[in-house]
Amino acid sequence: MDELVLEYRDVMLGYEEAPVLTRVDLRVRRGELVVIAGSSGCGKSTLLKAAIGLLPAWEGQVRLFGQDVATASEGRLAELRARTGMLFQGGVLINSLTITENVALPLEHRSGLPPRVQEELVRMKLALVGLEAHRHKTPPQLSGGMRKRAALARALALDPELLLCDEPSAGLDPVTAAGLDELLLHLREALGMTLVVVTHELSSIETIADRLVIVADGRVAFDGSLPQAKQSELAAVQDFLQRRPAEVGALGPSLLERAREGESEVRG
Ligand SMILES: Nc1ncnc2c1ncn2[C@@H]1O[C@H](COP(=O)(O)OP(=O)(O)O)[C@@H](O)[C@H]1O
Ligand SMILES: [Mg+2]
Structure with missing residues (x-):
């Protein structure tokens, strides 16, 4: 029931000489939808890269489906990655191929179908x-x-059990971003997928997060629900919540509702 899909055990991560995350402890259970937030440069993308073994931990362990990614053989790591979809920040579709061909790439390489x-x-x-x-x-x-959405389709090509999304709604208008949030919720509810979503958007966090993890000062500063975060007196949490006054103000009638109204106005 409480199977751990992704686990960071006292993990230290960095690039060359510079540590980015000094001590991260985080566990994601099957079926959860965890949002990771935190200021720009705090190490969110770094965390996701480490999840699939693209970046080795300096200390501690990153375990994907129970397997330490540092000690997994190449074949085993490929298998773990095939069970993990990754929607990279900015997407990485190949512009010269149709979206059909883009989505087919992981299948051609891995499925043998x-x-x-x-x-x-x-x-x-x-x-x-x-x-x-x-x-x-x-x-x-x-x-x-x-x-x-095309990049998402590609991340879903191999029917992953775990989907890692790095700022999926960055650069999208509120209506489009809300549509993407609904799609992520659908993946969890209809397909039982486990999701880890990096996002800055409070409107998204409100809509999708079971659990909010805020990264600051090289570690997990907060791990709980959004209502708990709002009541937290931790400086890192308040910094995050208050850094975007416009969005905090929108939490009353949520941005999603306003986006939907906007959409129906356009359509009507
Ligand atoms: N390939 C890299 N080489 C060196 N430093 C990097 C690299 N990628 C990210 N960093 C640095 O690591 C820190 C965390 O980056 P990142 O994980 O991308 O932050 P976030 O996704 O939270 O904005 C930043 O200071 C960034 O400059
Ligand atoms: Mg990032």
Whole structure:
């Protein structure tokens, strides 16, 4: 029941000589949707990279599906990564390929399935993110929100049990961002996926987070619910909540509701 999908045990991470995270302790259980927040440069992307063994821990252990990524063999690590979808910050679609071809890439490399089956799986993933009608377009022919969804379809290509999303709604307008949040919730509710989502957006945190983790000063400064965060007197939590006065103000009638109203106005 309480199976740990991702675990950071007293982890220290950094680049060359410079430590970024000095002591991170964090456990993600199957089926959770955990939001990781914190100021720019605090190490959120670094944490996600370490989860899939792209960056070795200086100290401590990162365990993915119970396996220490530092000691996993190459084959085993590839298998763990295949069970983990990663939506990188900024997305990394190949502009010269159609989104169908982009989503097919992980399948071609890893699945060993016949082409006919791969095609069908790609079509299903594009339908899941609402892009089936655009499947023959290349990324430059799509809007920012559509590109994000295409990148998400690619992250979902191998039916991951765990999805790591790095600032999925960065640069999107509120309506598009709210749509993406709903899609993430759907993945968890309909497909039982475990999600770790890095985001700055309080509106997103309000909509999707079971659990909010705030990273500051090289460690997990807060781990709890958003209501708990609002009542916390920890400086790191208050800094995070108050750094964006416009969004905090929007927590009454939530930004999501306002976004929906805006959308219906446009449509009507
Ligand atoms: N490849 C890299 N080489 C050296 N330093 C890096 C690299 N990537 C990130 N950093 C540094 O590590 C710190 C944390 O970065 P990052 O994890 O991207 O922060 P966040 O995602 O929270 O904004 C920053 O100071 C950043 O400059
Ligand atoms: Mg980042």
